[in-house]
Amino acid sequence: MTRLSGMTGFGRADGADGDWSWSVEARSVNGRNLEVRFRGPPGFDNLERLAKASAQGRLSRGQVTLGVQAKRSEAVASLKVNEAILARYLVLANQLAEEGATPPSADGLLALRGVLEAPEDADDIEARGPLEAAIAAAIDQALDALKISREREGEQLLPVITGFVDRIEHLVAAAETEAAAQVEAIRDRFTRRISELAPDAPGLEERIFLEAAALATKADVREELDRLTAHVASARTLLQQPPAGRKLDFLMQEFMREANTLCSKSATTALTGIGLELKAVIEQLREQVQNVE
The missing domain is CATH 3.30.230 (Ribosomal Protein S5; domain 2)
Structure with missing residues (x-):
């Protein structure tokens, strides 16, 4: 594997x-x-x-x-003696010796430029x-x-990334619970406002129902929550099918897009709080995914 x-x-x-x-x-x-x-x-x-x-x-x-x-x-065995140059040095050395100079030594001759050379x-x-x-x-x-x-780095990254995915899954479940109460919260809020503004208006109850229903439709986050749930499943699958770094990079964008929409549609403080925490966890997950091949 x-x-x-x-x-x-x-x-x-x-x-x-x-x-x-x-x-x-x-x-x-x-x-x-x-x-x-x-x-x-x-x-x-x-x-x-x-x-x-x-x-x-x-x-x-x-x-x-x-x-x-x-x-x-640089062993001597790997070097070659240029015999032609050495012979010329010997001729000059012998001439100098005849004139009273000290005869050349072997190591002195070998140290002269061009006598020893590296292999061609x-x-x-x-x-x-x-x-x-x-x-x-x-x-x-x-x-x-x-x-x-x-791969050793990957072993260290896996539990960290999995922990963030688990946290996202938990927050999505909490958002689903809170979202279920949004319709009633919207209706109660709208009822109070209409009653304060026009307590004796005819057909008030029907108008409240229609307006609350319209607002609830705009605040419906079930699609976002369904997509977030699907993204969680995709992330778990990708972690078992490496290399998946590029796909995880793209998935982080999709996670954040749904979290932003969830926050914009939220009609309760509690759901907004969950959405903001969800965005923070997704950002932490994105930073870790940047390290995945």
Whole structure:
């Protein structure tokens, strides 16, 4: 079963082969879409394509930074002696020795510029393929570690988000109870006002009934409450079917739209209070959903 995942995490992998060693670090933070940034060593241009493909195969959202460092040891065995330059230095050294100068030492000759040189790049091309593959494998390992790190964040987010969804469900139930009393409250309020303004008007009772019914229709919040109930069910389903961050983002907008309409239609102080609390909880839930992949 796919686990809920956050978007913040870290992964690292190290490796070595011959006189080469490398380290890979993968980091990620929240992001609306998947964005992969790569920094690698010179001469390994193909790694960026491999790294981005690997990230896209594992992650769906977040700003991901992949950093690869690779270095070659400076062992003497990896260096070559330029015999032509050395021979020219020896000729000059012998001429100076004949004139009374101290004969050159081996370490002194090797320290002269151009005598020791790194292997030509052309010599490295043959070995570059296996080396690049080994570093690419380390990138995969670092991304796997990053994914595990993000899943751990998801484990921490799940009970928090579920708690907010439970609270919304409780508030919707309270709103349904309060909304049921709105019609009577509207009728009583309208009756008092009409009676104060026109206590002896003919057909007063019928007019009160018709006006109260019209007001009750405008204040009917059953559709909003039904949609909020459906959104609660959708949120629970999405939490069990990750990655669902984008869908949850959209669902938060729908939650808030219904809560705003509920407040605007409210005819009682109690229902307005429930609506305002509902909006506050939805906003808290939205902030947590921003962390979900």
